């Protein structure tokens with residue numbers, strides 16, 4: 001039916017009518033809030049390119065976790081910034097390392113809050129790469145045991161979900177088998193399955209002090225041009241035992257989210273990454289855009305594209321807004 005019988009504007013007459021006919025709704029349950037935990041005491045260090053986001057020491061977590069849970073957020077994703085970094089990222093597997101202590105602290109504060117952890121070497125290596133280096137290469141197979149050890153350590157200290165993000169081939173299968181042998185059969189794996197080599201991670205590398213000291217990540221992270229290859233990455237993670245799959249970044253990859261949604265039935269996460277957040281904050285600080293409005297539009301588009309779970313630095317703002 002077409003005009004004048006059909007008038008699509010009928011359903012746009014009021015905010016009530018708009019809300020009644022809305023196809024996509026954000027809710028606080030969709031969101032995971034990423035947090036940066038730093039070594040030391042009494043630290044709450046603002047991350048310059050990410051206004052509102054801080055590096056927090058473990059003793060400063062209580063206040064933040066109280067705020068997060070009072071807003072109704074039920075899931076956090078932790079990144080650790082250790083005091084010292086080395087070639088193999090050994091700070092990431094230390095039982096008294098920053099991330100391990102942070103997991104235990106959060107589980108004491110709120111045992112039911114879902115604690116997810118990033119499993120990757122780059123936060124812990126002095127060279128800033130996601131795997132260990134042999135010659136001028138990032139050695140895939142030599143990195144796997146380190147990722148296995150890190151995931152087991154996170155799980156043993158209380159993580160509910162481990163999220164391997166190093167983009168090493170076989171990482172999900174390797175981690176699944178070592179979790180199982182360590183008696184951690186119920187630890188969930190959220191694969192950063194289709195993670196692209198992206199300029200949108202710039203602010204995160206300031207936050208986590210993890211910029212690669214030489215070269216870049218294009219030999220292991222996926223090429224932004226490739227959607228079919230992204231599907232292969234996801235398929236392999238599922239075969240290797242991933243429980244949740246992910247597309248990252250989100251905003252420039254809405255077509256990848258849509259393709260993954262149509263093809264796979266596992267819960268699908270999308271990571272609204274640091275650069276996506278910083279762009280909104282910077283343009284809004286100059287009054288070039290209405291920040292809240294653009295934020296809601298971006299997050300709605302990620303959900304509309306097919307994401308079930310949205311990892312976002314905006315999570316607290318959304319929880320207060322919806």
Ligand code: PBG
Nearest residue numbers: 120122165200201204273274275
């Ligand atoms: C670790 C990791 C990164 C991000 C999440 N896990 C950085 C990277 O790959 O360089 C980026 C998240 C963000 O930008 O918000 N490998």
